[in-house]
Each structure stands twice: as structure tokens, then as C-alpha cells.
Amino acid sequence: MAMTTETAVLETGKRTLLATAMAGQAGPVSLLLLALVVIWYAGAVWMNAPWAIDRFEKQKIDWSAGDLLRATMVQKRPILPAPHQVLVEMNKTILQKKITSKRSLIYHSWVTLSSTLLGFAIGGILGILLAVGIVHNRTLEKSLMPWVISSQTIPILAIAPMVIVVLGAIGLRGLVPKAIISTYLCFFPVTIGMVKGLRSPGVLEMDLMRTFNASPWQTFWMLRWPASLPFLFTSLKVAIAISLVGAIVGELPTGAQAGLGARLLAGSYYGQTIQIWSALMTAAVLAALLVVLIGVIERVVLKRMGMKR
Amino acid sequence: MTGRWDRFGLAALAFALLALALPLAGGENPLAWTGRPAGLAVLLAVGGVGALVAWKGVPGTAAALAVLATVFLGALMAMKLMDGGVAGNASWGFWSYIFALWALTWRGIARIAAYRSMVNERQQMANFFVPAFFGLWLLFLWQMVCLGFGVPGVLLPPPSAIFIKLIGSLDILWEDFVQTFMKAVISGYVIGCGAGFVVAILVDRVPFLKRGLLPLGNMVSALPIVGVAPIMVMWFGFDWQSKAAVVVIMTFFPMLVNTVTGLSAAGALELDLMRSYGSGYWQSLFKLRLQAAMPFIFNALKINSTLALIGAIVAEFFGTPTVGMGFRISTEVGRMNVDMVWAEIFVAALAGSTFYGVTAMMERAVTFWHPSYRTKR
Amino acid sequence: MADAQERIASTAGLESSRRHVVDIEGLKLTFQTADGPVFALTDINLKVDEGDFVSFIGPSGCGKTTLLRVIADLEQPTEGSIMVNGVSPHEARMARSYGYIFQAPALYPWRTIERNVTLPLEVIGMAKAERLERARRYLKLVNLAGFEKKYPWQLSGGMQQRASIARALCVDPELLLMDEPFGALDEIVRDHLNEQLLQLWRQTEKTVVFVTHSIPEAVFLSTRIIVMSPRPGRIIDIIDCGFPPDRTLDIRETPEFQEVAHRVREGLRAGHGDDD
Numbered sequence: 001m002a003m004t005t006e007t008a009v010l011e012t013g014k015r016t017l018l019a020t021a022m023a024g025q026a027g028p029v030s031l032l033l034l035a036l037v038v039i040w041y042a043g044a045v046w047m048n049a050p051w052a053i054d055r056f057e058k059q060k061i062d063w064s065a066g067d068l069l070r071a072t073m074v075q076k077r078p079i080l081p082a083p084h085q086v087l088v089e090m091n092k093t094i095l096q097k098k099i100t101s102k103r104s105l106i107y108h109s110w111v112t113l114s115s116t117l118l119g120f121a122i123g124g125i126l127g128i129l130l131a132v133g134i135v136h137n138r139t140l141e142k143s144l145m146p147w148v149i150s151s152q153t154i155p156i157l158a159i160a161p162m163v164i165v166v167l168g169a170i171g172l173r174g175l176v177p178k179a180i181i182s183t184y185l186c187f188f189p190v191t192i193g194m195v196k197g198l199r200s201p202g203v204l205e206m207d208l209m210r211t212f213n214a215s216p217w218q219t220f221w222m223l224r225w226p227a228s229l230p231f232l233f234t235s236l237k238v239a240i241a242i243s244l245v246g247a248i249v250g251e252l253p254t255g256a257q258a259g260l261g262a263r264l265l266a267g268s269y270y271g272q273t274i275q276i277w278s279a280l281m282t283a284a285v286l287a288a289l290l291v292v293l294i295g296v297i298e299r300v301v302l303k304r305m306g307m308k309r
Numbered sequence: 310m311t312g313r314w315d316r317f318g319l320a321a322l323a324f325a326l327l328a329l330a331l332p333l334a335g336g337e338n339p340l341a342w343t344g345r346p347a348g349l350a351v352l353l354a355v356g357g358v359g360a361l362v363a364w365k366g367v368p369g370t371a372a373a374l375a376v377l378a379t380v381f382l383g384a385l386m387a388m389k390l391m392d393g394g395v396a397g398n399a400s401w402g403f404w405s406y407i408f409a410l411w412a413l414t415w416r417g418i419a420r421i422a423a424y425r426s427m428v429n430e431r432q433q434m435a436n437f438f439v440p441a442f443f444g445l446w447l448l449f450l451w452q453m454v455c456l457g458f459g460v461p462g463v464l465l466p467p468p469s470a471i472f473i474k475l476i477g478s479l480d481i482l483w484e485d486f487v488q489t490f491m492k493a494v495i496s497g498y499v500i501g502c503g504a505g506f507v508v509a510i511l512v513d514r515v516p517f518l519k520r521g522l523l524p525l526g527n528m529v530s531a532l533p534i535v536g537v538a539p540i541m542v543m544w545f546g547f548d549w550q551s552k553a554a555v556v557v558i559m560t561f562f563p564m565l566v567n568t569v570t571g572l573s574a575a576g577a578l579e580l581d582l583m584r585s586y587g588s589g590y591w592q593s594l595f596k597l598r599l600q601a602a603m604p605f606i607f608n609a610l611k612i613n614s615t616l617a618l619i620g621a622i623v624a625e626f627f628g629t630p631t632v633g634m635g636f637r638i639s640t641e642v643g644r645m646n647v648d649m650v651w652a653e654i655f656v657a658a659l660a661g662s663t664f665y666g667v668t669a670m671m672e673r674a675v676t677f678w679h680p681s682y683r684t685k686r
Numbered sequence: 687m688a689d690a691q692e693r694i695a696s697t698a699g700l701e702s703s704r705r706h707v708v709d710i711e712g713l714k715l716t717f718q719t720a721d722g723p724v725f726a727l728t729d730i731n732l733k734v735d736e737g738d739f740v741s742f743i744g745p746s747g748c749g750k751t752t753l754l755r756v757i758a759d760l761e762q763p764t765e766g767s768i769m770v771n772g773v774s775p776h777e778a779r780m781a782r783s784y785g786y787i788f789q790a791p792a793l794y795p796w797r798t799i800e801r802n803v804t805l806p807l808e809v810i811g812m813a814k815a816e817r818l819e820r821a822r823r824y825l826k827l828v829n830l831a832g833f834e835k836k837y838p839w840q841l842s843g844g845m846q847q848r849a850s851i852a853r854a855l856c857v858d859p860e861l862l863l864m865d866e867p868f869g870a871l872d873e874i875v876r877d878h879l880n881e882q883l884l885q886l887w888r889q890t891e892k893t894v895v896f897v898t899h900s901i902p903e904a905v906f907l908s909t910r911i912i913v914m915s916p917r918p919g920r921i922i923d924i925i926d927c928g929f930p931p932d933r934t935l936d937i938r939e940t941p942e943f944q945e946v947a948h949r950v951r952e953g954l955r956a957g958h959g960d961d962d
Contacts, residue, residue, distance in 0.1 A: 028521025079544065139415065142422035142436065143443035153665035154658040155618040157535075158638055161626070162650045165642045166464055204792040207760055211786040212806040212857075213779050222805065226796045241531040248533050252626045260536075268539030268627050276539050284532045291531045305796040306837040427720040 037083055044082040048072035051079070081274045089278040102258070105282050111259040112247045113286065115175050119182020120243040124236060126183065127190025134191070135198040135224070136216070148191055156185060160249045178250035178259075185246040186239040193235025197228025226305065233298035240290045248283060260286075317416035318362030324409035325356030328402045333390065336398030345393060351386040355379060355409050362416060370435075373420035376413050377442060383410045384449050391456045399457035407453060414446050466648040475652040481637070482656050489634040490660050492549040493621040497556025502613055504557065505564025506606070512565075513572050514590075526566035534559050538624035547628050555624040560613040564606075571605025572598050604679050607672035614664045618657065706769070707861055707893045708734035708757055713766035715752060715919075725918035726752045730766070732912065732921065734895060736860075739887055741896045741904040742912045743950060749919025750897045751865055757895065758786050758863050771860055782810065784861040785854025789869055791846035793838035793853075799825065800834035803853045810857065824852040827886065844875040848882070855890065862894045868903070877935055880906055888931050901954075902938055905947045913953035923953035 045068075052071035056063045063071075073082045081089075090105065097104035130148075134141045160181045167177040201223050209219045251261025260283045267276035329352065334340035342349045358379045367373050387407065395403055421442075424435040448468050454460065455467035462470060475482070512518045538555050545551035575598045583593040625635025634653055641649040713730040716723045727749045734740050742750035755761040756768060759775035770778035778784060785806075793802045803825060804817040812820075825831055828848040838846055847867055854862060868876040880903060887894055887907075898904050904911050905927060913923040927946045929937055937943050 025520050025524050028517050029524055032518070032521040032525060139419040139422040139439075142439040143418055144440070146440040147444065150662055153615055153662040155615065155622055155661050157619045158622045158635070158654055158657050161639050161642045162647065162654070165645075166647060169463060169645070202792075204788050204790055205794070208786070208788065208792050209809075210760060211758055211779065211784070212809040213782055214809045218809050222808065223794065226794065229796075237531070241533075245533045245535060248536060249623055249626075252623075264536055264539055265627070268542065271543070273540070273543065280533075280536045280540075283536055287532050288528060291528075306798065307796050427718070429720075 040080075040083050044078065044080045045069060045072045047079040048075055051075065077271050077273055079273065081277050085274055086277045086281055089274045090281060093278060094282070105260075105263070105278065108258055108260050108263050108279070109282055109286055112244070112251065112261065112283075115178035115250070115259075116182055116240070116244045116247040116290070118175065119179040119184075119246060120186050120240050122179065123183040123186025123243065124190050124239060127187040127235075127239070128194050128232070130187070130191045131194030131198060132220075134195050145195070148188060152188055152192070156188075157181075157246070157249050159184075160246065161252070164250055178247050181250040182243040182246040185242045189235045189238045189242065190232070193231045193238075194228055197231025198224045200231065201227045229305070230298075230302065230307065233294060233302075237291050237294050237298075240294055241287055244283070244287050244290060315363050315366045315416065317412045317419075318359050318364070318366070321359030321409045321412040321416070322356055322363050323359075324405045324412060325352060325359055328352055328405035328409060329356070331402035331405055332400045333402045334395045334398050335400035338394055338398060339400075340394055342402060345390060348386055348390050348393075351383055352406055355383050355406070355413065359409060359413060362413065367416055367420045370421060370424055373417045376417040376420075380410050380414050380417065380446075383413075384446075387449075387453060391453070396456045397459035399453075403457060407450075411446075411450075414442070418442055463645045463647050466651060470648050471651040471655065474648040475655060478649065478652065482652060484632050485634045485637050485653065486656060486660065488549060488630075488632045489552070489621050489625065490618070493552035493624075493633075494556060494617045494664075496549075497553035497621065498560055498613060498617040500553070501557040501560030501617070502564045502610060505561045505609070506568050508561075509565050509568030509572065510594075512569060519569055523566060523569060526562050526569075529562045530566065534562075535620055535623045538620075539627045541624065542627045547630055549633075552621045552624040552629075552633075555620045556617045559616045559620040563612045563616070564609040567605040567609035567612075568602060571602025574598075574605060575601040603676045604672075607668065607676060610668050611665060611672070614668050615661060618661045618664065622657065705736045705772070706733045707736050707738070707771060708732065708895065709767075709769040710757075711767050713753075713756065713763050713768055715749070715756060715761065716764045727756070727763070728918040728920050730921060734893060736893055737891055739894045739896065739907055739909045740912060741898055741908040741910070742914055743898055743901065743904045744914030744954065745899065745916055747916040747919070748914040749916070750914050752919065753914075754863055754865050754895060754897050758784060778861075782806070782857050783859055784863050785857060785859040787847075787850055787854050787862065787864040787867045789866045791838065791843075791850040793846055793849060795838055797838075798834065799830065799836050799838065799841065799849050802838065802849060803856050805853060806857050820856045821852070824856045825849070827855065827889070828852045829882065842875075843871050844879055847871065847879065851883075851886070855892075860893060862892050864894060864896045866897050866899065869899070876900075876903070881935060883907065884933070901947050901950050905943060905950060906933075906935070906938060911946075911950055913950060915954075922956065923949075925949055925953070 049068060049072055052068055052075070053063075055071070056067070072078070073085070075081075078085070093103060093105040097106075099106045099110075101107060130144075134145055134148075163181055163184075164177045167173075167180070205223055205227070206219070209223055214222070247259070248261040248264070251259040252265055260279050263279035264276055267273070267279060329342060332339055333342050333345065333348070342352060358376060362376060367376060383406075387403075387410070390403070391399075418439050421435055422439050424432070426432045426435070451465075452467045452469060455465055460467075466474075512522055535555065537558055538551075541551040541554040541558075545554050572594075579597055579601070580593065583597050588596065622635035622638070625633045626639050629636040634657055637653050638650050641647075641653070710730050710732040713727060714725075715727040716725055730753060742753060744750050752761055756763050757770055757775060759770075759779040768775055771781075771783045773781070793799070794805070797805065800818065800821045803821040807817040807820060821834065822831070825834060828851050830845060830848055830852065833841065833845065833849075838849065841849065851867070868879050871879065884907060896904075896907060906929075909926070909928045911923075911925040911927060912921055913925065914920065915922045925946065929943070
């Protein structure tokens with residue numbers, strides 16, 4: 001093969017371009033995501049094939065490999081829907097439906113998101129207040145902190161159905177009970193993170209405030225609080241993710257009519273795999289967006305404070 | 310101390326005096342303190358201790374223990390009064406008495422929380438005693454609120470009812486435990502953690518994969534993975550295998566991410582040392598890098614011990630054979646048998662914290678050299 | 687030490703006998719630990735006169751930092767009496783009559799240099815305009831003019847420590863307490879800062895108590911050197927050494943300087959057991 005110098009130059013140029021693209025994180029991540037999609041397709045073909053073959057044989061149709069491949073991609077209730085089927089469903093339920101429609105995933109996402117955010121806000125504030133109390137009161141620390149830590153080892157989510165049903169029995173339904181579960185889940189990571197953060201100033205920094213004869217209040221606002229903010233954001237990221245999980249699980253036990261959890265449950269009742277997967281993907285996107293949002297706020301706040309270099 | 314008088318002692322005294330002036334129970338069966346002489350005696354004793362604390366403070370640990378012993382006695386009497394006609398229509402006299410006990414409790418544990426000993430064992434005992442007494446007190450408060458206000462059992466059963474239910478249905482609870490924990494959690498945990506570890510070792514040799522997997526793995530940990538439960542139930546059926554599958558997926562990523570991070574925890578100096586000995590990849594992996602990674606690996610094992618139980622229980626909400634902790638919780642909630650739900654939650658909490666505790670103990674044994682475990686001697 | 691006497695006479699001004707800024711008598715400090723009591727300080731008697739530059743020198747564990755912390759009311763003595771500025775250390779701290787400079791700059795990374803310097807003024811509750819004016823003045827004094835809006839981590843270690851000196855000076859305290867302020871810096875930067883500190887001391891006429899473990903640093907900076915020794919922490923020698931106020935680092939080559947340094951070294955050796 002004769003290769004002109006021009007194409008050779010182009011080739012090396014490409015190769016270095018490829019190398020730089022793969023040196024960072026973006027390259028490998030997107031390549032891995034691509035591999036994931038390929039595996040997903042292969043899995044879809046493999047898992048849906050038996051049913052398709054069965055159909056072919058029952059209808060006594062001769063089939064080729066191509067026919068089979070096509071048949072595995074278009075089933076109504078596949079064992080594993082192909083990625084594009086999920087995307088089509090998501091397009092249908094997110095972009096094509098009116099937001100107010102009961103079949104719109106935006107509507108369901110909003111139902112879940114609102115209780116996620118409410119629970120997150122209350123849980124976050126509660127967690128911070130508790131941490132402030134623990135840092136400033138030795139008795140509170142000694143009596144409460146061991147319980148806060150050991151409560152992390154308990155499968156708290158198991159309480160979710162009871163909270164929903166019991167609150168339902170006294171007339172509390174809809175947003176608030178779910179938000180209470182989210183609150184409960186959020187508040188422990190925030191407390192633990194903030195106790196760590198408020199304690200993060202070293203002996204030197206604390207002594208410095210003493211030499212200024214600063215009041216506890218001044219020490220809190222000028223030293224402890226700003227020093228704890230990086231810890232706060234780290235735990236807020238954990239908290240918002242777990243808050244979403246809480247809201248979704250909170251929608252399971254009562255057969256709630258709306259919300260991503262309700263979509264999951266309905267899908268599993270009626271074997272609507274495509275619906276389950278699209279709800280799941282939407283939940284994943286939502287979680288990612290929420291965490292990224294906190295990350296952006298973190299970056300902005302810390303940058304304005306001069307903590308991010 | 311802000312003033313000459315101990316504030317909590319004063320509060321205890323004031324509430325005890327207030328209690329004396331108010332009726333013990335109201336409603337349909339009104340009852341005065343004079344109707345329960347034994348109760349009156351204990352109330353006076355609580356008030357007396359309050360006065361003593363207000364006057365003298367709580368000078369030492371022994372005094373604090375004496376105060377708490379009074380509280381204990383007072384709590385026993387409160388439970389006796391509950392049985393003796395107060396339940397369901399407790400009045401302000403009774404609650405005032407509880408407030409007096411609360412003031413004494415807080416003052417007592419505050420004294421012990423401030424306890425400092427050079428002897429390690431004593432300090433540990435104090436460190437254990439404070440949260441333990443605090444927890445017991447909260448249980449007592451829960452019991453009193455439930456009985457005193459006559460809270461219906463379907464809303465919030467008192468701890469005593471939960472305990473009775475727990476003892477009465479040990480066989481069912483054990484079956485559920487075996488189904489959910491022994492079968493689903495353990496197998497899923499072992500497979501998930503094992504797979505995460507092996508993949509991490511494989512990935513470690515390819516820097517390209519490592520760079521891609523770390524951010525992906527971190528992202529996955531923020532996703533609501535429990536949502537795959539209905540899919541797994543469809544794929545693997547109603548029995549424990551589907552729950553184990555959920556547990557595998559939930560535990561895989563934390564293990565992967567932590568092991569990969571841990572494998573790069575060994576310092577450049579230590580690595581150069583191994584290189585200077587001419588050691589190969591596997592030698593430096595086993596002799597150095599895996600050791601350095603142990604704190605990270607155990608971190609994942611601890612996180613996963615909680616995640617695994619959550620995964621298995623939540624997966625059971627999507628369908629199970631008629632046994633299992635998640636199944637029991639969702640069906641008994643439906644039947645409004647809330648005491649059974651609480652018993653099941655208690656078992657779950659016990660299982661979760663034991664699982665975590667065992668993992669933490671293993672961690673201590675393996676990574677005793679880590680700064681967080683070093684003792685002075 | 688005729689030069690020193692001259693200098694003292696000139697700075698003393700109208701007062702015939704100078705005030706003791708720090709007055710310690712029979713001070714003891716014992717820490718209780720699991721292994722029994724540790725005698726951090728025993729039988730400390732010390733007077734620091736107004737305008738003095740006093741250095742504590744000694745090996746680690748001799749209690750020099752502890753003594754400084756006692757003066758600053760960061761530790762409580764077990765026995766003996768101590769007066770700072772004529773009152774107890776606690777009252778002195780309440781009146782903010784000293785500035786403390788730590789081993790590390792301890793600048794808050796979320797504050798600009800300027801706002802780090804104004805931190806104690808904010809605690810006092812001074813008006814903003816005056817705060818900024820003072821910050822500018824003292825940053826200029828430590829040669830950091832133009833760095834007001836920078837963050838601490840954008841500055842070198844020596845510059846950070848200078849900022850922390852400005853922070854200590856800005857409340858205009860009578861007394862400066864310095865705990866090995868240049869210990870973490872390399873020798874070249876340290877020499878440079880020593881010269882600057884000397885100049886600063888001459889300009890501001892503050893009383894300085896300075897902790898160090900460097901003999902040349904102590905001899906170069908001080909009017910008096912307190913030699914300390916560990917187990918138990920005590921004072922074993924007090925050496926007067928006032929070199930001319932306008933001295934430069936070159937003085938370290940002179941025989942007089944060598945002689946004082948030798949005496950300090952001898953003192954340290956004598957107080958030292960043969961256990962390490």
C-alpha cells in the first residue's frame with residue numbers, strides 16, 4: 001500500500017489526538033459507557049432470543065439470524081429491553097406527553113423530586129443543628145453520638161412502609177410522609193459530616209481565637225462554620241442521593257398513584273419491563289443531576305470563599 | 310456553673326412540687342397522688358434529691374450514680390403507676406413528675422459525661438454508660454407517652470408490646486431472618502464483594518480502565534440502585550436468588566471503587582523500596598499494595614454490610630414467597646399489625662449492627678497498624 | 687554590655703525604673719498523665735521589662751512553649767504567681783494586651799490576607815473602615831503591601847508568617863508572644879525574616895517574648911536569653927546580650943557574638959542529661 005506523506009501526517013496527528021483524548025478521564029469514561037451499551041445490546045439479544053425462537057416455532061415460520069436479531073429488539077415485554085427501546089419510551093413519556101398527564105415521566109419525576117427536596121431541606125437543617133449541638137455540648141455528644149453512628153448500621157429503609165402506612169392512618173398522605181422518610185435518611189450523614197467539619201479546625205486555629213478573646217459565637221461564625229463547609233457539601237451529596245432513594249422506596253408500599261417508585265411498582269405488576277427501565281433510567285438521571293447540582297453549588301461557594309484553588 | 314444553685318436540680322424540685330399540686334390522672338378515673346401512697350413517697354424522694362442537687366450540685370461520679378439510681382427507682386414507680394390506673398388518662402401531675410425525672414437524668418449523665426479517668430477501662434465504662442442510660446431513658450419515655458396518652462397500638466405500640474410480640478413470634482422471625490439474611494444477604498454480599506475485588510485487581514493492571522471506572526463507579530454509588538429490584542425479581546424469580554442478585558449489584562461498585570483507590574494508596578517511597586528489591590508485580594501486590602489497601606477494602610465491606618441488608622429487604626417489597634423480613638414488614642403493615650413490624654425492624658437492626666460490628670472487629674484485627682486504631686501503648 | 691545599657695536608658699524615657707511587662711514568681715506547672723505527673727515547669731522566676739526582647743531557648747520538652755502559653759493564658763499554672771501587664775494573664779487576654787504568633791501561620795484559607803489580618807479587629811468589633819486602614823498599615827510594616835487581596839495559599843511560607851505577625855500587631859498590643867515563628871522555614875528565609883523582625887521591634891518598641899531552638903537566632907535577636915532545660919522544665923541560665931540596635935546579620939561573624947553563642951551552648955549542654 002502506498003501512503004502519501006500527507007495521510008501519514010494525518011495519521012500520526014490522529015494518533016496523538018487519540019492518546020490525549022484517552023489520557024484524561026473523559027475518554028476512558030465515554031469508551032466504557034459505549035462498551036456498556038454494546039454489552040446491553042448483546043444481553044438483550046441473548047435474553048430475548050428464547051422467547052422469539054419459541055414464537056417463530058409456534059407460528060412455524062422459517063427464520064434466519066437476521067430475523068431473530070430483529071425479533072429480539074421489538075418485543076412488547078422483553079426480558080431485557082434494548083437501549084433504544086428504553087430511549088424511545090423515555091422520549092414518548094418525557095418529551096411527547098403533556099407534563100400534566102399521568103403518563104408523563106416528568107410528572108412522576110416531579111412528584112418524587114418534590115418530596116426528595118423537601119425531605120432533603122428539612123433533613124439537612126436538622127442534621128446541621130444536631131451537629132452544632134453535639135459539638136458544643138459534651139453531654140449531648142456523649143449520649144447521642146454513639147446512637148447516631150450506630151444508626152448508620154441499621155437498615156433504616158425498612159421502616160419506610162410503616163411510616164407511610166401509619167401516617168396514612170392518621171390522615172397524612174402524599175408528599176409529607178415520603179418527605180419524612182427522606183428527612184430521616186438525610187439527617188444522619190449530614191450530622192456525622194458536620195460534626196467532623198465543625199471539629200476540623202486544629203488546635204492552633206482554636207487557640208488563635210482564644211488569644212483574641214473571641215466569644216463562642218464568634219469562634220463559630222468566623223472559624224468553625226467556614227471550616228466545616230467542605231465537609232457539609234460532601235455529606236450533602238450523599239444526603240441528596242439517599243433522599244431520592246428514600247422518596248422512591250416511600251412510594252412502594254402503599255401502591256402510590258404517582259412518582260417514579262409507583263412507576264417501578266406498576267411496571268413490575270404488569271410485567272412492563274420497558275416502563276420499569278425507563279423509570280429506572282429517569283431516576284438515575286435525576287440522581288446524577290441532583291448530585292451534580294450540589295457539586296456546582298459547592299464549587300461556586302468554595303470558590304467565592306477562596307477555598308478552591 | 311452560672312449561679313450558686315444547680316439549674317437542673319432546681320428544675321427537678323420545681324417539677325416535683327408542681328406534680329404534688331396537680332392530679333395524677335384525669336379523665337374518667339380521676340386520681341390524686343394521695344390515692345397512691347407509694348407513688349407519693351417516691352415523688353417526695355425525687356423532689357428531695359432535686360433539692361439536694363440544687364443545693365449541693367452533683368459533686369462526683371458516685372453522687373451522679375446515686376441521682377441516676379433515684380431516677381431508675383422513679384421510672385419503675387412511674388411504670389407501676391401506669392398499671393395502677395394512670396394509663397390512658399395521665400394528667401399534668403404525672404407529666405410534671407416525668408419532667409422532674411428528666412431534669413435529674415440530664416444532670417446525672419452530664420456529670421458522668423464529664424468524667425475523665427486515666428484508667429482506660431474506667432473511661433470506656435463511662436463512655437458506654439452514658440449512651441446506654443440515655444437510650445434506656447428514651448425507651449422509658451416512649452413507653453410512658455404511649456401508655457399515658459393511650460396512643461393506639463396501630464400508630465405506635467409501646468416498647469413492652471413490641472417486646473412481648475418479639476418473644477411470642479420468635480419462630481416466624483427466625484424463619485424470616487434465615488430467608489432474608491442467611492440466604493439472600495450473605496450469598497449476595499460474598500458474591501458482590503468478591504466480584505468487586507477481583508475486577509478491581511484486573512482493572513488495576515490497565516490504567517486506562519482505571520481512569521474510566523473510578524468516576525463511573527463513584528457516579529453509580531449515587532444512583533438509586535435498589536430500583537433494579539423489580540427487574541431482578543422478574544429475572545430470577547420470587548425466591549431469595551433475586552434478592553441476592555440485587556445485593557450483588559449494590560455491593561459490587563463500592564467494593565470496586567474502594568479497592569481500586571486502595572491499591573494506589575501505597576506511597577511512592579514504599580513502592581520504590583519494593584522495586585529496589587527487584588520484586589515483581591505480584592510480590593509487590595501481596596507484600597505491599599494489598600496491605601496498604603486493607604483500610605479501603607474494609608471501608609467497602611462496612612458500607613456494604615448495611616447496603617446488603619437494605620437491598621434484600623427492599624427487594625422483597627416487590628414480591629417474595631411468603632417468608633422474609635421485607636415481606637413480613639409489608640404484609641403486617643397492610644394488616645396494621647404494627648407491633649410485629651417493629652419486632653421485625655428490631656431484628657433487622659440487630660442483624661445490621663451485628664454484621665457491621667463483626668466486620669469492624671475483623672478490620673481492627675487486620676489493620677491494627679492504621680493510625681485510627683493505634684493506642685498509646 | 688554597655689551598648690545595651692545605653693539603649694535601655696534611651697528607651698526608658700521618663701520612667702526611672704521600667705515596668706515589668708511579665709512578672710513570674712515561683713511558677714510550677716504539672717500535667718497529670720496515665721504514667722504519673724509530668725513536671726513541665728518548676729520554680730520559674732522571671733521578669734520581662736518593657737521594651738525587652740527575651741528569648742526562651744532549650745531542647746524540646748524543656749517547657750519553653752508551655753511557659754509562653756502560660757503567659758498567654760492558654761495553660762493554667764499549678765502553683766506560683768504570674769502577672770502580665772500588671773494583671774493576671776486571664777485579664778490580660780480579656781483586654782487583648784498581647785499578640786500571639788504560632789509555629790505555623792494559622793491563616794484561615796477562606797479569608798484574604800487582608801481579612802485574616804482584620805480578624806482580631808472583627809472580634810473586637812471595630813468599624814470596617816478603620817479595620818481596613820489598620821490592615822493596610824501593618825501589612826505595609828511587614829512588607830506585604832499589595833498582597834491584601836491574595837489568599838494565604840497564594841503566598842510563600844515566609845510571607846504567610848509575616849502576615850500572621852501583622853495580624854498579631856494590628857490590635858496594637860503591648861506584648862508580642864512568638865512561639866518558634868520561623869521554625870518551619872528554611873535557613874535563608876529565616877535569616878531574612880530575623881532581620882526584618884529586628885527592624886520591626888526597633889520601630890514599634892514592643893516587648894517581645896520569643897521561643898526558639900536556634901542559638902544564632904536567639905543571640906542575634908535578643909536583649910536577654912533564657913536558657914531552659916527539660917525534666918523537670920526549668921530555667922538554668924539568663925544571659926544578657928544587647929548588640930547595637932542597628933546590627934545586621936554580619937554581626938554573627940564577630941568574636942563577641944561567638945562568645946555569647948558559646949555561653950548559650952555551654953548552658954544548654956550543662957542542663958542536658960546524657961539520656962539523649
